[in-house]
Amino acid sequence: MSNITTEQMRFWSPSVRELEPYVPGEQPKIQNLLKLNTNENPYPPSPKVVAAVQAVLVDSADALRLYPDPDATALKQAIAKQQHVEVSHVFVGNGSDEVLAHIFKAFFVQDKPILYPDITYSFYPVYSQFFEISTQTKILPLNDDFEINVEDYKQPNGGIIITNPNAPTSIALGLEAIEQVLLANPDSVVVIDEAYVDFGAISAVNLVEKYDNLVVCQTTSKSRSLAGLRVGFAIAQPHLIAALEAVKNSFNSYPIDRFAIAAAVASFEDQEYFEAQCQKVIETREKLTADLEEIGFKVLPSKANFIFASLASKDAAELAKQLRERGIIVRYFNKPRINQFLRITIGTDAQNQRLVDTLKNDILV
Amino acid sequence: MSNITTEQMRFWSPSVRELEPYVPGEQPKIQNLLKLNTNENPYPPSPKVVAAVQAVLVDSADALRLYPDPDATALKQAIAKQQHVEVSHVFVGNGSDEVLAHIFKAFFVQDKPILYPDITYSFYPVYSQFFEISTQTKILPLNDDFEINVEDYKQPNGGIIITNPNAPTSIALGLEAIEQVLLANPDSVVVIDEAYVDFGAISAVNLVEKYDNLVVCQTTSKSRSLAGLRVGFAIAQPHLIAALEAVKNSFNSYPIDRFAIAAAVASFEDQEYFEAQCQKVIETREKLTADLEEIGFKVLPSKANFIFASLASKDAAELAKQLRERGIIVRYFNKPRINQFLRITIGTDAQNQRLVDTLKNDILV
Structure with a gap:
């Protein structure tokens, strides 16, 4: 924005002049590139996904002229079935980033501060700024092992968001700790952002029936190999889903297109493929961790599809550059x-x- | 939301409790239904759209595991070429509703009131409420012929939005009038929402080079028969596009999926099909208008893919019910x-x- 004059800036909303947008991992178009920077799945989506999109083209290409179902009911049904919850407990959006944005608007625009760790998904402070609640945010340091101290989350607040497994640390929090946070905050919404949960952590979805203040957010981008599609979802009791629907319907009535709905439905219906791919990633992660430890890396214990690793003998920025x-x-x-760590997909x-x-x-010789 | 208790409501952000979401036209699943309620195109999209999605499936289904280009550069290039503007003048989003939402955030969160007509796209007041600028909104009545009085738009304001052709009235405003509004408001952003412009009105895109305060918004949902896909765009000078990008990147980095990008690109590249379909809709509109006038309807002069019609002898709600x-x-x-009018696609x-x-x-016998 450096080439925009102060005079031109008068057109911008004052609050927008202050925004510091999220910077996604780059998507360069380089031949023979090994892209381990945005936590994409190395395996393709289920073949049934391709078949489902094919079927849309063959059976109902004409229907592209029609709006999609604004509620994406077929998708909510497929998610509900796979997650063993009622359809009324499911909210869907255009990627989990959109779902998270709606979560911030629906629950976190409060007089009291929202709480999250100092090291976590770097989009949270961006949402806070977007919805003008930055000054009400309390950032709580992880301990020296990059773990959450549950006691920190027992103070007055207007909402809590915890990534589990955390990013970029890869470390998972147990359900017992999450239950402690839920119990300590009966008047605040506690959001568990489970973008990476399918790679070995335990989901809080099973706690949704028990806690009326819990929202669990997941995505199809990682474990379902559908980053190219943009489908995320949240699971919560209906009184919380209703807030998300009110926000969504005040922003964009039809966020998920016909191809994305059909493709995501097919993915949720292919449980076998899903489990097999996740298992492959887990096994490969364990091997990579061992290999890196062998050449001197310290690797945090990962339950995600990435690892967070550092090397005492070499500056991480320099290492990233040489790679x-x-x-x-x-x-x-x-x-x-975390400036001496690399996040490696x-x-x-x-x-x-x-x-x-x-x-x-080559590099460490 | 009536079944949510006051106690449960404590979880909602206070401002969200007040939202009155937009209500989209219904998408019922009834056999042999004639659906003339959401201004969808009666013709399918270009066959090249289907071919483009097919090509994604054949050549790069594996790429579904990868995030789409967050900037959708290929799509911006195709739009820029078709609209005869520079790529730096193009912003894209997940349907024009999302683009409009970003426009409200980027430009209209001001101390001064935003201006729009009393009869216009009913999402505008919803965005105003969403971004908490309702109290700063000044709603200006159209005249008795449902036309804009340009003089009304020469008062202090923090932004102006005009739908052209207007919805649901279908009436177009000339470029001269739009230029008057632009000239009278050198310090405010003037947004021309051209969702229906391709059916006979004149676009303000040609004015973008001349006016540093103009944003033109369009969609692929109507004239390109791609409502099922969710692609909208805005054209403006780069200092305004930058505000939209800052907002977009503070909300959702990857709003348009791989299928939607490929399909929309193919649509913009098939100018011939596009022009032919628009022409068909225009001709059919003229015939329908004449037929309805013959049986007693008053039909406003339409430059859109819908007409706004009333019948003196019959209550409009009753007529809609009987249809x-x-x-x-x-x-x-x-x-x-407008409660004695029907909007007919x-x-x-x-x-x-x-x-x-x-x-x-049947009905009027």
Whole structure:
């Protein structure tokens, strides 16, 4: 925005002049690039997803002229079935980022501060600024092992959001700890952002019936290999879903298109494929972790489809740069406490091997 | 929301408790229904759209696991080419409703009131409430012929939005009038919402180079038969596009999915099909208008893919009800000044004939 004059800035809403937008991991178009920077799944989506989109083209291409179902009922039904909840407990949106934005608007615009950890998904402070609640935000440091201290979440607040497993640390929080937070905050909404939960952590969805203040948010982008589609969802009791629907219907009536609905439904219906792919990622993660530890990395215990790793002998920014020069991109955050770590997405075995070989035989020799 | 208790409501953000969400036209699943209620195009999209999605499935289904281009550059390029503007002048979003929401946030959250007509797209007051600027909104009555009085828009304001052609009136405003509004408001953003412009009105896109305060918003949902896809766009000078990008990147980094990008690109590249379909709708509209006038309707002069019509001899709500009982749905707004009108989407000749026959031989006998 540096080339915009002060005079031109008069057109912007004053609050928008202050925004510091989220910066997504880059999506470069480089040949033979090994892209381990945005936590995408290394495996393709279920073949049934492709077949479902094919069926839309064959059976109902004409229907593209018609609006999609504004409630995406077929999708809510497929999610409800797979998650073992009632359809009335499901909210869907255009990627979990949109779902999270609606969550901030629906629950967190309060007089009391919202609480989240110092190291977490970097979109949260952006939403806070967007909805003008930054000054009411209380950021709570993780402990030295990058774990949440549950006691911190027992103070007056207007809402809590916890990523589980956390990003970019990859560390999972147990359900017992989450229940403690829920019990300590009967008048606040507690959001558990489970973008990475399917890679070995335990979901809080089973707690939704028990706690009227719990919202669980998930996405199809990671464990279902559908980042290209933009489908996220939230599970909660109907009085919370209703707030999300009120927000959604005050912003965009039809957020999910016909292809995305059909494709995501097919994905939720193919449980077997889903479980097999997640298991592959988990196994590959364990191997990569061992390989990196062998060449001197410290790797945090991951329950996600990425690892968070550091090397005492080498500056992380420099390491990221050298990997990049060799066609491998990982995510580096130039932020306090984590500026000596790299966030590395789990690739296929062959991709991980290329990473390990490059480190071992080229960069760290 | 009536079944939510006051106690449960404590979880909602106070401002969200007051929201009155937009109510989209219904999308019922009834056999043999004639759906003339949501201004969808009666013709399918270009065959090249279907081919483009097919190509995604064949060539790059694996890429569904990867995020789409967050900037949707290919789509911006296709729009820029078709609209004869620079790529830097294009903003894209998940349907024009999302683009409009971002426009309200980017420009209209001001100390001074925003201005729009009393009869216009009913989502505007919803956005105003969403972004908490309702109290700063000044609603200006159209004249007795449902036309805008340009002089009304020469008062202090924090932004102006005009639908052209207007909805649900279908009446177009000339570029001269729009230029008067632009010239009278050098310090406010003037938004021209052109959802229906391709059916015979004149676009203000050609004025974008001349006016640094103009934003033109369009959609692929109507004239490109892609309501099922959710792609909208705005054209403006780069200092205004930058505000929209800042808002978008503070809300959702990847709003348009891979299928929607590919399909919309193909649509913008098929200018010939686009022009032919628009021309068909225009011709059919003129015939339907004449037929309805013949059986006693007053029809406002339409430049849209719908008409706004009233019948002195019959209550409009009752007429909508009777049409519905015969499998034909049109849009009825129970609002002051327009509660004796029906908004009727232009169908194919055969569909319009069914409407006229039903009125002539069944309802009005």
